Amino acid sequence: TVLAQPAWRAAQTSLLDFVTTHQATPARSTQTLYPVRRLQLDALFRQLDARFPEAAGFRKGVEAALGFSGGHRKRVFVEPRGSFAPALGLWGTHAVDQGVPERRDVGFWFTACAEKAATERTLAQVRKFYPTEFIYLVSDCGHDFEDLAHRYQCAYRTSSRRSPQEDAVVKARAALAASYGMGTNQYGMDVVGWLQMWFEAALVSGVQWLVHLEDDVWTERRHRPDRLPDPETVGLAGPGFQHVDLTYTTLLYGHLDRAVPANVKRPLLNYYNGMGASIVNTNALKALEQKFKDIDIGHLHALDRRIFRGTDSTLCPLLLLCGYSVDVWADARDVREDAGLDTDFAFEHGRKDKYDTGAAEHSALLPWQVVSNEASTGSSMEQDGATRYLIILNAASDVGLWEYAMRMKGKLSGHELKYHETRTSSSGLLRPLDIQAWEEQQASVQEAVRKWVKGNHTLVVGVSDWWATAMDAIANELRVNQAADQTAILTVHLFAPLAQLLHERDGGPVALCKLLEYCMLWRRSAATEGAADTLHLNAVWPVLHRATDWMGAGVDSASREDYLSAVRGRVKLFIKQMLNLRGRGPVGMVPRFRHDLAINLSEQTSMLDVANIIAGRAQQGGRSLLLDLPLDPNAQTTMQTPGGCYSQNKVTAHGLGGGQPTDPQLLQTVLHKCLTKIEMHWIGRQLSFDLAATEGHAEP
Known part of the structure; x- marks a missing residue:
């Protein structure tokens, strides 16, 4: 049944259905369904690993839940449980020993990396107030926390088969690529894989809420049930800490206000608060799993690049788009908040006083803490x-x-x-x-x-x-x-x-912006050899079609191709003029501006x-x-507004801000005027650079 499933989520669900509805029995009895042999599991997971990369790290938990121990048992007998309920410690050694726990309202989700002392401190403090609740613990960086999972009765899995040293290098490279791309967060974690861990915990936990644990989350007491958010309407609630670094961009907030379903209460919370000590609705996570494929993540990334690069930010806009609100949880606070405002809370985020940074291989390549603006x-x-x-x-x-x-x-x-x-x-x-x-x-x-x-x-x-x-x-x-x-x-x-800046999920306006930016930040070099970048024109023109298709949305079908052909022709001319392109072969490119240092990331x-x-x-x-730079020291430090370009309200109103164009012909006119002004600006500026370089002795 497991192998017959077409996708990992379906295969995982079938496997979990069996694991959570059956238990090991010490001897054959009339109630025994059948034996499970280790050879069967070997064959099963060989095929799962070959088909689904996500299956990595799942086997150990299945074996533990079914009663295999220490690797020496060749088979176990299993029988149906008395009633269905997820097993505490599904991936740990306590699943069989402890039996099935009663259902709880709150469980915990915890990804850990290299700060083992801080990880254990967090788990020990949680168990003081929540002795039997579900804890989903993931080792994300190659370190083995199975001993902690056993000691504190956690549902445990690993998301990396590499050694900590190898994992540090891989994640450092992934985080570097994410700084100019999309799909990986600032810690080198695959964003979809990170979300899958939330979805998995929501599936197996059997609870309504998952508290987001991190190494710097401190548990002060058990939460108050009357402070839990409304499970029907709230998808996530976290500390009420609002800072400039956490505030939505104006672009993102405007988009969410328009796109979030009407049932979500307004005004929307205008800052991210999905950090440690937040609490997440498992029903909202299940809804997000179903709808994620329909969310335009490329558009969201363009509106605010912190969404998929910062883990504190990711869930908030996604759950809003699924019809759940984001709110403040009265039982959580951040250490950066005014301590005098509220001293009665269950969870506090930001307690880094127990970190053992000297033992963390990842800290050398991936310093965890961020810089605040100003x-x-x-x-x-x-x-x-x-x-x-x-x-x-x-x-x-x-x-x-x-x-x-x-x-x-x-x-x-x-x-x-x-x-x-x-x-x-x-x-x-x-x-x-x-x-x-x-x-x-x-x-x-x-x-x-x-x-x-x-x-x-x-x-x-x-x-x-x-x-x-x-x-x-x-x-x-x-x-x-x-x-x-x-x-x-x-x-x-x-x-x-x-080619690496352009992402397959980039929508039309985003792709067009990247093309225009490239033309304004780069120019053709005298020779391809030794150039900072090499531009292959045959790869640019297909992107041009994707970058302009959206502009024909308001044009009737009979004239749409002619309209788009004219628009593409104008943009193509702009690209050729700005980059001085001829022919179809590879062209060497260098930064347009004077600089002391250029680095190819x-x-x-x-x-x-x-x-x-x-x-x-x-x-x-x-x-x-x-x-x-050839500038007059006494010149004004503000430039005159260049005629021919448009201010924000006109650009946005005519669709150049990514909205639906109200008048396609006016949109075409606006684009033409803007591109013409850019061309004239840079032609004039390049002439001034050339004249300055020859100290005024250049030929007319």
């Missing part, structure tokens, strides 16, 4: 005379720059390190076409640099400088406000090849390696090319 990330002990650094990270908007900034902590002198993100604009998906997007970025970076000049900290700035306005603004600020002698400036271009091993390269180059010193 928040201190370094030691408060400042070194007299130490250099203060200004590092500008320029990259396409899909590249997550804060992951690199957080790994520079402690590497650039003893000064406080601050990270400033200028790319969280409230504009539509096609940000490069929107005046408001680059005006906001320009103003934001000016203010941050002004504070750095007058302050006493090291600053890392994240920009996507489509129009070069951010670099201009930084250069002018530095000239108008002279920085102290003990400062160093570095401009870094972080990139990945266009796809060639690195980990984000920590990238941070070390940047920090090492910054410490070498030297004059930054940014200060050689």
Whole structure:
């Protein structure tokens, strides 16, 4: 029956149905159904492993639940249980010894990595108040926690067959790829696999709610039943800690407000709170498992890239789209909240005082803690005379720059390190076409640099400088406000090849934005050999079709192909003009902006390696090319609004923000004007660069 199932979830369900409705019996009796032989399990799991990668780590729990012990028993006899109920410790050695527990309202979900002392502390504290409740424990990083699972009666599985050292390298590479792609979170965990662990726990736990445990979650007391959320309407409830790093982007909140079913109460909670100490409705998880394939995750990722890169963020918008609300749980708090607000809670998130970081192989490659915007990330002990650094990270908007900034902590002198993100604009998906997007970025970076000049900290700035306005603004600020002698400036271009930036789940507006961004951030090199990237034109044109199909949604079928042909022709001309393309062969590409350092992320091993390269180059010193830009020191630090482009309301209203275009012809006109203005801007700017390079002696 198990092997006849077409998909892993169905096979898993059949296997769990048998395991949870039968139990081992010490001897053959009239009630015995039949013997289960180890050879049968060997054959079964060989075929399951060959068909379903998700079956990894499942066998040990099945053997334990059926009564095999120590690997020496060749067969066991099983008989039906008296009544159906999931077995406590389904993957642990206590499943048979303890029998079937009574149903509980609350269970626990816990993924652990390398902080074994903190993991045991968390489990021991939970068992003080919940001696028999279901705990789903997963080792995610190759470490073996089976002894803890046995000691604290947990349902246990492993999600990695690698050694901790091998797993650290694999996850570091996956996390690096996720910083410019989609599908893996900041810890190198596959997002779908992470969700599958939630779905699995919801299936086998037999409880209404799963409390999200982490190594830094402390249990103060048993929860109060009257504080549990409404199981009919709430999918997730967590600490009421609202911080700028956890607040939804304006784009995401607007999309959710429109797309979330009307039965979900408004106003929607506008921040993520799915961190440790939150509580999740198992019925909502089952609904999400059914609907996940229909959710446009590429669109969500474009609206807010934290959703699938940060585990605290993932469940909140997904459960909202399934028709369940996200709320605050009165029995949970975060240590960053004001301690005086509420001292009566069951679970507290953020208790990292017991971490044993020296024993964690993964900590070397994947530092777990993040950097807050405009928040201190370094030691408060400042070194007299130490250099203060200004590092500008320029990259396409899909590249997550804060992951690199957080790994520079402690590497650039003893000064406080601050990270400033200028790319969280409230504009539509096609940000490069929107005046408001680059005006906001320009103003934001000016203010941050002004504070750095007058302050006493090291600053890392994240920009996507489509129009070069951010670099201009930084250069002018530095000239108008002279920085102290003990400062160093570095401009870094972080990139990945266009083929790797484009994801198969990217919707039309997202794919179009990435194409436009690439044309604005790159230019053709004199030779293919030695170029930073190689662009294969035959791979670009199919993407162009996907990137423009959505624009014909409001056109009648008779003229739709002609309309799309005209639109594609205009975008194709833009790509050729901006990148100076001829022919069909591979073309060498280099960053359009002057930079001190360029790093191809796809060639690195980990984000920590990238941070070390940047920090090492910054410490070498030297004059930054940014200060050689051909600008007037007395020029205004704000640029004039370029005519021909459109502000946010017009761009969004005509569909360029990713909504449905109200007038296809007007949409085509808007796109044409925007692309023309970009072309003229960069032609003029390239001429100014060329003239400056020849000191004004270039031929007319």
